[in-house]
Amino acid sequence: xxxxxxxxxxxxQPVVRASFADSSMISQLYLHxxxxxxxxxxxxxxxxxxxxxxxxxxxxxxxxxxxASIELVILNQETQRPFRLHSVLYEAFQKRDRLQxxxxxxxxxxxxxxxxxxxxxxxxxPIGNRSVHRFPPDAIAALQAADLDVILRFGFRNxxxxxxxxxxxxxxxxxxxxxxxxxxxxxxxWEVVEDNPCSGATLQVLAEKRDDGLVLCKSIFPTVRxxxxxxxxxxxxxxxxxxxxxxxxELHERGWNSVKxxxxxxxxxxxxxxxxxxxxxxxxxxxxxxxxxxxxxRNAVSPxxxxxxxxxxxxxxxxxxxxxxxxxxGESRDKSNFRWMPSPQGHFYADPMLIEHExxxxxxxxxxxxxxxxxxxxxAPIQADGSIGKATVCLDLPYxxxxxxxxxxxxxxxxxxxxxxxxxxxxxxxxxxPFSWKLEKTLFKGEFVDTTPVLHEDRWYFFTAxxxxxxxxxxxxxxxxxxxxxxxxxxxxxxxxxxxxxxRSGGAIVKVGNRLLRPxxxxxxxxxxxxxxxxxxxxxxxxxxxxxxxxxxPDWEPGLRGVHTYAHGAGFEVLDAVRLQDRHVLGA
Numbered sequence: 001x002x003x004x005x006x007x008x009x010x011x012x013q014p015v016v017r018a019s020f021a022d023s024s025m026i027s028q029l030y031l032h033x034x035x036x037x038x039x040x041x042x043x044x045x046x047x048x049x050x051x052x053x054x055x056x057x058x059x060x061x062x063x064x065x066x067x068a069s070i071e072l073v074i075l076n077q078e079t080q081r082p083f084r085l086h087s088v089l090y091e092a093f094q095k096r097d098r099l100q101x102x103x104x105x106x107x108x109x110x111x112x113x114x115x116x117x118x119x120x121x122x123x124x125x126p127i128g129n130r131s132v133h134r135f136p137p138d139a140i141a142a143l144q145a146a147d148l149d150v151i152l153r154f155g156f157r158n159x160x161x162x163x164x165x166x167x168x169x170x171x172x173x174x175x176x177x178x179x180x181x182x183x184x185x186x187x188x189x190w191e192v193v194e195d196n197p198c199s200g201a202t203l204q205v206l207a208e209k210r211d212d213g214l215v216l217c218k219s220i221f222p223t224v225r226x227x228x229x230x231x232x233x234x235x236x237x238x239x240x241x242x243x244x245x246x247x248x249x250e251l252h253e254r255g256w257n258s259v260k261x262x263x264x265x266x267x268x269x270x271x272x273x274x275x276x277x278x279x280x281x282x283x284x285x286x287x288x289x290x291x292x293x294x295x296x297x298r299n300a301v302s303p304x305x306x307x308x309x310x311x312x313x314x315x316x317x318x319x320x321x322x323x324x325x326x327x328x329x330g331e332s333r334d335k336s337n338f339r340w341m342p343s344p345q346g347h348f349y350a351d352p353m354l355i356e357h358e359x360x361x362x363x364x365x366x367x368x369x370x371x372x373x374x375x376x377x378x379x380a381p382i383q384a385d386g387s388i389g390k391a392t393v394c395l396d397l398p399y400x401x402x403x404x405x406x407x408x409x410x411x412x413x414x415x416x417x418x419x420x421x422x423x424x425x426x427x428x429x430x431x432x433x434p435f436s437w438k439l440e441k442t443l444f445k446g447e448f449v450d451t452t453p454v455l456h457e458d459r460w461y462f463f464t465a466x467x468x469x470x471x472x473x474x475x476x477x478x479x480x481x482x483x484x485x486x487x488x489x490x491x492x493x494x495x496x497x498x499x500x501x502x503x504r505s506g507g508a509i510v511k512v513g514n515r516l517l518r519p520x521x522x523x524x525x526x527x528x529x530x531x532x533x534x535x536x537x538x539x540x541x542x543x544x545x546x547x548x549x550x551x552x553x554p555d556w557e558p559g560l561r562g563v564h565t566y567a568h569g570a571g572f573e574v575l576d577a578v579r580l581q582d583r584h585v586l587g588a
Contacts, residue, residue: 016252024057025446025466026475029490030249040068040252043148043167047076047155049113050367054106054237055154059115060467061245067252068245072146073121076155078133088102089284100228104469106237121194121451122146126156135163142563143167149216149251152244159206169256170205170214172244176236177201182269183211184276187426188236192229193279197525198500199223199232200265201240205249215264216247219474219498222524227291242475312588314581315350317341317365317574321386325510325568326553327575328517328533335556338575341380341388344371346587349391350576353401353508354569359412361570362434366402367393370588375402377417379434382572394435395428403450403565405508409484414440420467427485441485449473452505453484456516456539460484461491463518465504472523476503480541493544500524502548506531507566519547519566528564528578530554554578 042062062068086094101107126133133156135143143151143166151166153159155172164171176187178200191199198220205380208214221235251259279287318338326332343349351366360381367378376396395401395417403418413430415437424442431438443451443462451464460481465473469535476497479488497520499504506519516536522529531552538545554560554577562578 024061024242024468026468026477027061027064027245028056029477029494030242031061031065031247033065033252035067035250035253037067037252039066040149040248041071041147042068042248043072043074043143043146043151044070044116044119045074045076045151045153045155045171046112046521049111049116050109051112051154052106053104053108053110053239054241056110056112056115057238057241058114058244061242062248063115065245065248068248070116070119072148073116073119074143075121075123077123077125079125079174086278087281087284089281089288090279093284093288097228097230097259101230104238106234106241120146128157128160129486131158132160133157133163134159134161134508135166137162139163140166145445150248158210160208164206164208169251169259170248171212172203172216173206174240174243175202175204176240179204179211179215179218180269182276183269183271184273186229186278188232188275189229189279190273190276191223192225192232195223195225197223199236201236201243203240203243211269214260215266216259217243217262217498218264219243220500220524221474222421222472222500234469235474238469239471239474266305309582309584311580312583312586313578314350314586315348315368315576315578316343317349317352317353317363317576319363319382319386319388319572319574322568322573323570323571325512325517325573327566327573328510328519328568329395329512330533330550333550335575338556339386343367348586351418351565352567352574352576353404353406353565354382354567354572354574355406355408355413356570357433361572362406363388363572363574364394364404364406364434365538365576366404368402370586374400377401377404377415382570386572392435394433395437397422405452407453407508409455414484416443416451416453418449418451421450423447425451425462425464443485444479444488448477450505450521452508452518454509454516455484459541460486460540462488463496463509464503472500472527473503474498474500476520478544489541491544492542496544496546502534504531506564509536510566510568517549519552520534521564522551526562528562531563531566 010027052074119393124139140162148167150169151171151173177232179202188199200220202218204218205214208355221239223234313400318340320337349365355362362379365377366375368375376393378393380391399421401417405416413433413578419426425444425448427440428437428442429440448464449467462479464477475495478491478494478496480491481488500514501522501524502520504521505563506521511519518534519531533549534546535549536546559579560577563575565576567574
């Protein structure tokens with residue numbers, strides 16, 4: 001072991017501070033602490049100064065914060081790297097698979113010396129075998145003398161011994177894979193092989209016994225299925241990059257007891273294998289042959305006709321008369337008597353919302369034009385017999401619009417459409433309802449989807465989901481404000497979900513007496529697979545709590561593969577649902 005005062009063999013380099021804009025959208029919510037506690041001192045374990053791009057993002061978040069800093073770099077000086085022997089098929093497949101990761105590649109090695117230029121460095125030659133590292137006594141003494149709050153493990157092997165307690169709040173490490181189903185590795189590979197719709201990521205405090213540490217936070221993402229498992233790495237890596245700064249922020253503002261109370265409850269392990277390992281040649285052949293060889297042989301024997309029709313998603317809206325929100329309350333699970341709303345050739349209709357104005361029921365919805373790959377907002381009157389009048393486009397902008405939450409406030413009618421392509425959450429006010437609208441204010445900047453406002457006990461609450469790096473949202477955010485156009489405050493209970501199965505809203509919040517019922521989307525198996533109904537049992541400026549009631553499945557007609565928006569109002573219930581349809585039939 002040797003200690004260098006500065007990196008670069010003692011030559012001091014300037015510190016490069018990350019900016020607010022360098023951080024991810026979610027991370028930006030956690031960069032500033034209101035606590036007067038002293039800044040957190042962070043140690044960083046690495047094998048080299050070239051680290052995966054996603055870990056560089058974590059360092060940039062820490063650099064941009066006002067409550068934490070990297071105080072010590074712990075560099076692995078082991079000269080002999082672990083020997084890994086994998087099957088021939090797996091090794092060959094990996095070479096092709098690594099090339100399939102989309103950009104920005106979270107695992108691409110990037111240099112981080114610019115971020116760590118002024119940090120003291122501790123060089124460590126660990127003691128261990130192929131899978132475990134222990135630190136020598138002098139290294140542990142040096143770590144204890146550094147007075148670190150947290151050590152982040154971005155290098156070394158599995159750690160054991162005194163190093164685990166050498167920082168005040170332990171050694172924190174990422175684990176890629178849902179720890180209830182996958183232990184071992186390769187990370188995020190077996191989810192694809194086993195056709196599991198969900199993939200996970202966790203941040204945990206390492207313990208002496210493997211997989212026995214405190215799980216600080218966890219997210220569930222949709223598995224990217226197909227031939228290339230590496231593509232499944234994109235969302236869990238980028239989608240969990242905010243874990244460290246979020247938990248450091250909580251540690252600084254609320255203390256370690258809060259962090260421990262907010263930890264993920266321990267669950268029994270349910271994996272198909274006790275410990276997953278790199279696949280054998282037989283396991284690779286068993287998986288690859290039906291996916292690769294059989295289709296190639298089938299195509300060679302019976303070549304596909306170039307005129308064969310491609311199938312794509314077609315969303316449709318249906319409605320029925322309903323004096324009460326039966327599907328939300330669960331008083332009835334019956335989905336009969338829904339009437340489908342026709343859409344023109346080359347369009348689909350989705351995201352229905354309802355409002356009554358001067359005795360007339362109106363439905364607002366997304367009118368998606370296949371040719372332009374862009375949605376706009378349309379509206380149509382609903383007749384007394386449940387038939388739909390003429391649909392009219394009422395808001396058409398140069399960017400995509402959908403999910404038009406329409407509501408009345410102080411004798412005026414407002415709309416919050418999904419406008420994430422314009423990097424903002426926009427509030428529109430009707431100037432000539434329902435056909436003319438004026439932009440009242442951009443409520444919040446950033447790419448957010450399915451923003452759903454509700455007024456509760458004289459305070460506004462906004463449920464929304466940020467979209468980062470084109471990943472499927474797995475972070476349900478909650479904000480509040482003292483007025484509709486006031487400044488948003490990030491709710492202390494946010495995130496209210498870190499699971500792709502309930503992070504996104506699925507329609508306006510339904511008020512039934514004193515109850516608040518919230519539809520949420522389950523997007524694990526496919527986008528908009530089903531709706532879960534949650535009852536909000538506690539909602540205040542300082543607290544939020546909800547419970548799952550039941551689910552609305554796309555089971556009322558053969559061929560439906562998803563349902564993702566529900567609305568009730570003006571004596572009607574509406575749903576949207578998706579099915580596969582021939583592209584040429586849709587005019588797409």
